Amino acid sequence: MTETDATDHRILTILQKNGRITNAELAQRVNLSASACHRRVQRLEQLGVITGYAAMLDRRSLGRPTTVFVEITLSGQATELLEGFERAVRAIPDMLECHLMAGTADYLLKLVVRDTEDFARIHRQYLARLPGVAQMHSSFALRTVAETTALQL
Template sequence: MKFSDSERRILRLLQQNGRTSNVELAQQVGLSESPCFRRVKQLEEAGVISGYAAIVDQRKLGLDVTAFVQVTLDQRSESATQGFLDAVEAESSIMECYATSGEYDFMLKVVASNIDDFAHISMRRILKFPGVKNIVSTFSLQAIKQSRVLPT
């Protein structure tokens, strides 16, 4: 999909502040309000903008532990994989899940209140997901860069 300079500016500005009003957005992009509003709606309808969300500080919610969990499945059948993916979707402590190449099948980003909470999540839940053979966990010591802003 090809984007105009105005659309790229709209995307950049909305990624930085999704609460920007159409009036402010139009001024910053250099468009009048109606064309700016139409372009934002077109980007939403095309699925380029898939939603808006508040960015919440996980530590202020008491979620002090972030772990990256590498998962190996014991079988790679479609039904076993789907059972695993369904369990991942249902687990609120799993923030992200990626199918990966290499030694492991999936990488999960998991948040927990403390190490005991993480131990419970990993041993009593993730290890019991359908098809899970093994997990390896790595803990984040410090978040250096966290961004949801994509290059435009």
């Protein structure tokens, strides 16, 4: 774990909520000089605590309002099978996340799609062609109750 202090945590908390904040405003909010604040942010970036900056998009306004979770069980656990699956799964469009799991499924995917027809297309073109798949179960989210990208510090 990287050494961070309370000031670093305040900086990170603010940046998670507003990555476009100016350094001057950030410095003021954490009671540092602009140069000291800039050095801290640079240090956090160099340490890999801050891995990047991104714009958060409204999926609904971009025509992808439907979230689908896909549980995948593979036919085996050989390294070659896992690596082949992981290479292939990275090519799926509209996939936001893929996690290797412990539990009933080997992988859990999170996709965003236009509708059930769009998901059927992705299923035919990509999911059904993934190597080593023994079982696949898809679940459609009815409503997102809570969602965040911010880690509690």
